[in-house]
Amino acid sequence: MADRGASALSLPADWPAHPDPILALNGMGSFDWDLDAGLFHMDARAHEIFDLRPEEYDGRPESLSPRVPKAEAVRLDALVARAIKDGSENYGAYFRVRRRDGALCWTHTQGYIRRDGTGRPRRIIGIVRDATDELRDLAARREASAVDDARRRQTNVVQLTTAALAHARTVQDVIDVLKDTHGLTHLGATSLVMGLVEAGRIRLIAEGPAGSFVPGTLVTRIDEPYPMSEVVRTLTPRFIESPDEFAAGYPVLWPHLTDLKITSAAYLPLIVQARPIGAMGLLYSDRRGFTPEERNILVALGSSIAQCLQRAMFYEQEKDIAQGLQQAMLPRAIPGVAGADVAVRYRAAATGGSLGRDIGGDWYDLIPLPGGDPSGGGRVGAVIGDVQGHDTHAAAVMGQLRIVLKAYAAEGHTPATVMARASVFLHELDTDRFATCLYAEADLSTGVVQVVRAGHIDPLLRGPDGTCRRVTVPGGLPLGLSAEFGTLEYPVTTLELDPGHTLLLCTDGLVEQPGTDLDDGMRALADLVAAGPDDVRALADRLIDVAEERGGDDDVALLLLRRRGLGTPRTVGRLQQHVAPGDPEALTGARHMIRATVRSWGARDRADEIELVADELVTNALLHTEGAAIVTVRALEGSQRRLRVEVEDSSSALPRRREAGESGVSGRGLLLVDLLTDVWGVEARGGGKCVWCEFEVPGRT
Template identity: 35%
Template sequence: MNAAVPSPPEHPAAARLRLLEAEAEHAPAATAFDLAAQQAAAALGGIGALIHLVDSDPDELRLTASCGLGPNSLETWTKLPSNGLAAPARAVRSGKRVWRDDGIGTPAAGTATVPLPGPQGPVGALTVLTLGRIEPDREQWLFLEAVAAWAAAHTINAPAAGSADRRHQPAGTAELRMNELTVALAEAVTSQDVVRAVQERVLPPFGADGMLVEVIERDRLHILGSTGYSQAFLHAIEGVPLTTHTAATTVLHARSPRFAESADEFLHHFPQLEELVHASGKHAWAVLPLIASGRPIGCCIVSFAHERHFDHEQRALLTALSGLVAQALERARLYDAEHARAQNLQRGLLPRSLPALPAITADARYLPAGQGDEVGGDWYDIIALSGDRVALVAGDVMGHGIAEAATMGRVRTAVRTLADLDLPPDELLAHLSDLVRGFGDDWYATCLYAEYDPVTRLLTFCTAGHPLPLIFQPDGTVRRPEVDPDPPLGAAEPPFRTHELHLPDEALLVLCTDGLVESASRDIDEGLQLLENAVSRALAERNYFRARKEPRPLALGQICDAVMAELLPDRERTGDDAVLLLAHTHSTPADDVASFMLPDDPRASGQARRHVREQLAQWDLAELEMATELLVSELVGNVTRHAPGPCRLRLLRSRTLICEVYDGSPTTPRIRRAAQTDEGGRGLQLVAALSRRWGTRFLAEGKCIWAEQEIPVL
């Protein structure tokens, strides 16, 4: 609730600050001191923090905990004379804050120290070593004192002030389990983790039933998380400009918390918000600014359904709380931003959409890992090849991180480049393995590369350490290739083994990465069986191969979602990225393919032109006759002049008209620059001018020169 009242009294003396609920089981002192040092260093952006305790020898202070400093830097601070000039000694003697613009024996430029309070006086000191020479501001000093008092509650010789008496206080007293909150905030990774920690660790001890966490973005307050408010109320306060006169903006400008113990008290200061107060259903508020690294980053509002009195201790406790939350939230938001950039990078390296091709209908799902702070290197792709063929690819760069995601992009780009050269799968993976090996000895990747030819219905594939595809057939049977994968890219030595499968007229190919089928609780074989079962159920439920009413892309998307939900029901707990690629194959109708053998003599071009005229007339493509005759004549003439043996002409009618000329020569035809006086050498230039695209692919028995022409739309 954006409410405000006059500032509360100053933060009470740290010796009277109670930050730990008396309970039988609590964190060990060493753990508490470590957490206190980490929180203190984070609060001031320091290079490290130290905690000293008064030793059994009253003339010395002993270093008990530290963070951020190496052994050489710590040597100076291990034991300090209690009557010395070091900041911890001065803080213990005076019981006050100490600031020095030096960092004795360390790279620090400043030293900020507060005493650890005890019932009979300071029992130690908390010190933060800063990079700057500017003294901490008021909020930072208050936070350090709150952390120091909390840490002091864990010392054996200095129980928290007033702990004996608190056992007899009423059960309704607002006691915050600060140790649990500190641990939860220290473990929080994302902004939502911080919000959950506040909701679970702050609201119950205070008896609060409402919470708002708002953050500053572009000079406006945006709701990061909430509890106990209606959607209509949240919509009304979302995006409030910082220039608006509300409680949240007021405490952010003043950088100090404010409390309203009743609606009347609140409306006394903000009468223009009467409608919002009634809509909120709350009658008391603690409005806490979130200050991190000396700047406001947002606001935390704890609210109550009934009027509530806040005593000095509760106000101090909530002030300390705001410092803890602010530091955790700033760290979490940095993670959120970095993680979002990494995931955007990774998603940008994946296909934005899958191509619509005559040979297949496809859909895919990619899910990043739900746990951990790194992105992965999983990828997938579908690549159009010549002759209506299509390549299906799934791969995984081993490891997690920005470097792995970037390497995935390089590998995927290399696959597309090599595929455009129409290299066979085994040769393509050999080049790819050389590429990965060139990244360094620690780089490996798995990859499955498969080519599907809709004319022959042949699936040709190679796999480098990657899960094999599953083939679901219309009759309900499932085929699993019984082959052993070659080692991963970067580790394998060519040649890669090539495998072939003859598919029915229609089939569903399923490709995945190990993140979908393998986890700590199941091996990859068990996971592949679960994948097979899940896809089979999804196909049966939709009567997939027999149902014609539902469009294939829509059905495939639904199957993808169903399978991902079944195999990864709780994606927030997954530790690896996961890819699922479904491809429904289609065969080319026999009427759309025409093949002709040609003689090995000058008559071949004339016969090829006659075949073109007859076939195009049969296909009602007479408007392409002249251009196709000229194109085919040049291709066949080139073979007759430069390649031994007979050749073959094949015409394919698809989205384009594809002309293919096969011969027995492995020589690559190249366009050359013909001079004005040359009588030849312009054949391939003419082919390039007449076709949409053209190229060469190599076969075991020779090569195929192909060219595509656009089919006019009637």
Template identity: 40%
Template sequence: MRTGEPLPAVGQVLAALATGLWHWDTSIGQVTVDAEAARLLGLPPESTVLSEAQVRARLHPVDWNEITGVVQLAVAENTLAEVRIRVMDERGRIIRVVRSRSKPSFDPEKRAYELIGTLQEVTEPTPGTPAGRRAVTGDWRRSREAFLLDAGRALAEARSTAEVLRVAAGLSMPGFTPDGLAVFGVEGDRLTIVGHHGQQPGDEDPFSHMSLATDYPAAEVCRTGRAVYLSSPDQYKSRYPVTWPLAAGFGRQSWAFLPLTVAGRTMGAWMAAFSYPVAFNPDERSVLTTVARMLAQALTRAGVAESERELTDGLQRSMLPTLGPKIPGMTVAARYVPTGGGLQIGGDWYDVIPLPGEGERFALVIGDVQGHDVRAAGLMGQLRTALRAYASEGHRPDAVLSRASRFLNGIGGHHDDSGDPRFATCLYVEADPATGVLDIARAGHPDPAIRMADGTVLRRATSGGLPLGIDPDADYPTTTFALQPGETLALCTDGLIETGGHDLDTGWQRLRTILEEHTGDLEALADALVQAVHGPSSHHTTGPLADRREDDIAVLLLHRQGVTAGLGGGPAAVHVPTRRTMLTVAQAEPERIAVARQQLRELLHDWSSADQVDSTVLLVSEMLTNVLVHTDTDALLVAEISGEPGARRLRVEVTDAGEDLPHKRRPGELASSGRGLVLIELLAHAWGVDPRGEGKSIWFELREAEGEAEGETPATSGADLHHDLRDGLSTDLRDDLLRLAIDDFPDDENDESDEDDEDDEDESA
């Protein structure tokens, strides 16, 4: 080149050296290569723009993955990214090996990398030659980068300090692996031992609570934030003569003490000790420094997670009660599982409250404050305390819920910071262990379920009011029934029912199956309910937390001791318990007739004759509606099944306080009433009308079809009656008969009530 002539372009110089240029922008997914780089990639030797997919197709899949890891590491260390790449042809054969060197940068706004680098072909050197030794060094660097990626993933997944220490102890560094590790923390002006590996228990005692002013490498690292490398015992002894005797007994030959730094603050030190001499060259120091950074980040995350778990456990222990002393004749079991995420706390709760006065009476409470956040947990704690206070004052269930609703409304629980409503559902049960009588008040909460002594499960419909906190003057009527020996009361929040895409109906069917098929004790039943919905139970009043839940759940079970199929009695129990249900239908609640029909079907779920089930439902619907139409009193329904399966007897009794007795009549073809007792006589095996001190009782009995005695005339089935009515009566008269209630009272000429009950009786027909 003559003096004064311009220098050739960079690309020309590199091309003369068989080196290509390339530019990769991940924000647009394009790679620009010059002619030489295109040739090295097996493409025509001309400048071109390629997509990431086109470039990836030319490279070995393993090398492409290594490129992304090396780039991330180079950005983190602010160094060059260097990697060897195998170039493939269209048939998947390796045509050459190239070395890529680049300076990557990262744009946090675009969250993208940009690299400008070179490509140069390399040949595999002969082993033992200087080039071969350099290749070994290059292989070590690739191993280092792969190791750091694996170590970073493992430390990122560790969720506790103990897990972080286990991961650190298991790290196998390329070419030099320590056999002794220790992590030091700082408390005030003292060193602490967070954990160690490779030493015997108790070996850490001399180093615990050591002053930061001590002439010890870890103390110096914590004071200055700078690493200390000691390649030999002589070097250790000369630099730290005071504390050398403490380290001499371990028989190590080299030590590295590195700062654990997070956000510019040194939180401790990491010691890596080796049983053989280590020179700590720049590559080795780079590996140790990177591991120390990742270790510090992992320990910080684990510490935060452990603090949150400790806070959560403390909140749960303070907000959820113990089940207290044993209750004579009864057993209680409970479970609570939080939603998960964050502090894993929410608004569901349960409680067992001893009540004042004579006897062993107590109250069961289960509820759900709207939301799964800290505010929901705070409102839950306040509401639970208020309920305990009102119950301890001796108030009845309706008064307890009325006061609680007024309390929640008064503290602003019905609105959160954004103005959205915050309310709570609740079910309050006052129980008398001596008699089994339960008084229940309900505020927008799911109804309880009863598992009978023979395993039959019924939902017990209870009167209810608005959720707590919505209306300070809301009324909460009380429902009373008795828990029979061997029966179990099941209370839960809607999270147990509706998880997994279920609604209230399908979710209830799932839980009903679990309740019916369970054969263990009460604690096992509580576990079975939780595990079937969410997997293993995470909280037995106390205990480890669950990982992730769709909704908080709370379960509260009350069992009255007696002979039971499962729950203590076992499937081989000889005694056949009576199956019984009771329901009140008030004058102002005609819709509860549909509830009565549903309860009867659940009570008769294993009855052998479907026609008899239909007959029972029809007769009960008629009898209840008759009370509402022709009296001013409420109706009490009691249904009871006794006997062995296949030969059981069903007795249904409807009682009211009306004084007029029904009479059997012979209505004409055009009459629209007066056929009630005719239906009972046709469908029942036995029936009667019994006057009471106040009011009367109408009853009928059915014997299971398989148990009818030989020569005995069976009762007409509901299906037969339907066919008879269809064939023998006019359409209008038949519809009236199936729609109307029993209408055999002396004042049954008043037919204006027919229209009022039309909707309900259509369903019963």
């Protein structure tokens, strides 16, 4: 005995050394599922069980879908997921496989879950085997006990249907599960109808299979003589056990069902919290009558379906509310802009998770600004931003921030001031959210664009030839954070938007991809824009289509601004001079700059008038304000060549023109300005103003 014991203990630890032949002899195939790589390796016997040739299978689990019916796959996925979540070491299940000839065969699988030291599942190894004969024998034994067989079968119906419905998020998902051919097979029914109660009527939302629709039943009153109306009225299921009973009870409906060879039917009210939300009918062509247990099972099934429908209806209602809130926070319409083509787009996140994450804080806006030349396009502010988070709170903060930023810009504040004030506003909201933002103020008559950035991604600039580049814009902290840390300085970057060029502003949802850094994403986006269509609307559609194809859990906002080339004034030169108060040399330098600029640009005939008016405006700014003046001279080309002079100061008080006979001397210089210029005006610029005037000048000879 001692010798035999020692011999037994001396067996090698890895015995048997070659398990595959042993499995094959027992009719089993093996698999090794690498959860990290997502690959499902099978041996030759497993290929035979799934009726797959080696060249037909690429190692991916989803490639087994032609052999595993959808309902079976859903049930297996739920089983494996539950075993992994519960910390189980193994699982086992029977399921059906559709062979190459269309026949359904039972198969059994057993898997062992291998985890690493942290408990994280890494691999699943196991076996599959043909269980058709085994279950056939089991069915034969069950025939000896009809009651037990019915109980198991009906319970399985509820389990399979409930497992499939657990993945349904919308009403259409519920319908798809129940209308699926395998779903009807599980229910044991030939045909299915379902309707929802709406305003005292029943609206049909599902009927199957195709060709079973009864004319006139798409919308029916609850008091009409139909079985679904009856169960909604009475809140009691209706079981019809024979064709004669059906014909006698519902003579209006029965003639339309005779071609379906219906022998019995079960109509179930769908009740939630003692209130009917709809009704469902299951029609059978191979049975007569229902046992008490079968009736109880079907009533329980109806209750489960009602709960799923109610959950789906709530989800769709909340989604409509969330999407409505998002759309209400975004601009209802983008104003037309003379001299530019504009396209805006928004794509909501599609997370597939909780509803709240389907709404975000991304926004765009286009703001008409005072000043500029209306015939050449005027001035506009383009905004793109993203409030932290994906929920209704983020959307609400976004709406408030968009409104105040638009108000600050429309008041005429400089871009840096607009951004700083918006940051202070967000900080004072006492919310835990911050926001990134990019604001571009464009003068479409000159092409000058001033850009400020608050933690946002850089803009892109596309040329008429299709080339596209990233514009590096120095920036400050995100809105809210800069106010909290007391760093409200936002540097301003100036760029020229020539005719035919397109400025692209977007949120990071269009750029960031899993496993890719921001710089690579920006380069990929620039390549995509360069290869896109010339029309800004078509280009915007193309970019959003790509975002849809890529998916992702972030929303996307996009704004494209293309400056038109035909008939649009074009800046051919611009000079600027800063004149400090009490600095005669700066004033003299400004006069020399104006004189030299006017003559070099071919406006010698009007040089004296332009110099006199510019001198008057600069002098007024220095005399009547406490700060410095900024003189800007631009040459514009369009249908008529013009020269524009702008004088900015820090006073918000508007100049007043005095007429002859009024007391005082101040203000009469504006009479001279009005007399000598072709057009002039005043516009707000943040805390100050800008007095501008234009002169028509002949073209160069």
